Amino acid sequence: MVSSRDVAKYAGVSQPTVSRVLNNPSKVSQPIVDNVRKAMKDLNYRPNNIARSLVSNRTKTIALVSGPLHNPFFVDTTTAIVNYAASKGYYTTVHFENHYDNMSIYETVLSQQVDGIVLSSIFINDPIFDELKESGKPFVMFNRRHETGGHFVELDNHQAGVIGAEHLVSLGHKAIAWIGGTTEASTFLGRLEGFRDKLKNNGIQLNKDFILQTDTTEKDIHRAIQQLFLRRNKPTAIFAATDSIAIFVIDCLLKMGFSIPEEISICSVDNLGISAHESLQLTSIGHNSNKSMGLIAIQNLIKIIENQRKLEDEQQITLEPELYLRQTTSAIKP
């Protein structure tokens, strides 16, 4: 391993001068700059980022705590976050949510040395919020939020639920099932409540058996759907809390022999790119911002890290949803 001292010796200067050539060449006379640069090349010198971080107290890395990539939503956000961070000179270490033990992930992240954290994996009243706050490290939430506030970017989930209910009711559906994940998450809670509220507005009571909570894995969704159709009363439509869930539901229903939308309508929330695929043509509800939530989150985080925005000046962004009508919903047969 060649160090700045080795370069210094080779170039006949002191180590601080090498450091200056690296970070502040204008403070060094031109001939010496050239000389040191040549030494660096000759010795194939690469500065040690670890040593740099130790003194500067900045690591140029951010941690991403993301939902699982089997949900295409997180595919898009991860791509946006990693690439934007890279364009700003930041490394991104990624951690995928562990449904049963997120705490150990945060433990890892907090003892890691990062300049900031972007995260989606948080519950509405998650105790991790206070720990993050206490750590003093800037963090921004995307997709989900915490009851306390902080920096976040989210969809108006309640409104998304309302739009979904509205749409399906307007097509004549009355027996509608809701399928999603844990209501400890602001996304699922909001989408469920908006949906339920709007149904109630229309004089429809959301049957408890029609509320399906899963862990959002393919396996659990198949289980839930199969169980749903064992019941005497069957739904004519399904409102899935995310496109990812809808995609699994569709696979399951098709395998069971249903035709969509003739026998069952499905719509969901997120409006991912894949929903527009001709093989799917999924009716979905999403925002129309040209920036993904992940991108907005990482942009804000980096602004905070670089002191272009004050930490206390909380950015709380709620995007407005709208309906993207495609082929998986249709009017109920008379």
Add this chain to the structure above:
Amino acid sequence: MVSSRDVAKYAGVSQPTVSRVLNNPSKVSQPIVDNVRKAMKDLNYRPNNIARSLVSNRTKTIALVSGPLHNPFFVDTTTAIVNYAASKGYYTTVHFENHYDNMSIYETVLSQQVDGIVLSSIFINDPIFDELKESGKPFVMFNRRHETGGHFVELDNHQAGVIGAEHLVSLGHKAIAWIGGTTEASTFLGRLEGFRDKLKNNGIQLNKDFILQTDTTEKDIHRAIQQLFLRRNKPTAIFAATDSIAIFVIDCLLKMGFSIPEEISICSVDNLGISAHESLQLTSIGHNSNKSMGLIAIQNLIKIIENQRKLEDEQQITLEPELYLRQTTSAIKP
């Protein structure tokens, strides 16, 4: 920031003792261990990984240089790699391939301080190979390989091409187009050559206009397909070098009004989970290992890092492909 010195002072011991309690508690008497542990709790002490790394020369982080996540293949491998690394106590920093400037990514990775590198983004005769070798850091390639060797996990790409040609020819197809990415990559090159060789075996010359090279983005694939069907001679089948490409091709063809497989057969390579989705039912060619290539790669890398395997003892794994028959291919109409 509370340091081991602060803990030491609080507990009335020296800093090395705190360090020992952390890393080698058996070297410290029980009462002092308890005392120091209490001090750590009281002060909410977290060891500084940066300082640790500086002295130990190990960062417990690996770099992943991956293809883009819009290819579901890399979704699976990224998940496997990140999660396995985490289970072994390693952080993963991820970098997504930049089609036009991979060199700057590797520049970044090499000046980062990592214990090892897992990568897919490499060309057959990529000059980066030598730089990686020279850096002394262990690295393992997956999916793609380099002519020189090194550690890698790949599919027998030539054989995959052979199987694809075999299958389509056996269904009576003669006008078959190939669509893939740059033949600088071992995957595309192997799949193209195997395909072409097998066609030639059957007396079919692969027309140059039927070889479509793209940058594997949706946009470029749509462009290539549309251009293909402007020609006088149209193919009756398409062999896509990856499932990801096939998915974009299918979207494009359906939008153009073709029915699959009645008017056009499609098969591809990778056999991703999504290919079995009822809406897609993509005929595909893949290996039948229960481990993903990403998982095999990261397992080998960590073994090397932890000296359970010698660096020189090169692991070169080639998985054998087989055909998974689904609904996107059918016999040509008489």
Add this chain to the structure above:
DNA sequence: ATCATTCCTGAATACGTATTCAACAAGTTA
């Protein structure tokens, strides 16, 4: 000619941890 200023450079040090080594006490062997 004197003084002030600017520019450039290196010696010393700090960052937070792990490790080496010496010192010392307590216990063990002859």
Add this chain to the structure above:
DNA sequence: TAACTTGTTGAATACGTATTCAGGAATGAT
């Protein structure tokens, strides 16, 4: 009792860089 081992602890130091500070040379102003 003397010599030797074992166990426990702290002082000193190393890791590779950035920064502070002081000193010397060169320049400009008076």
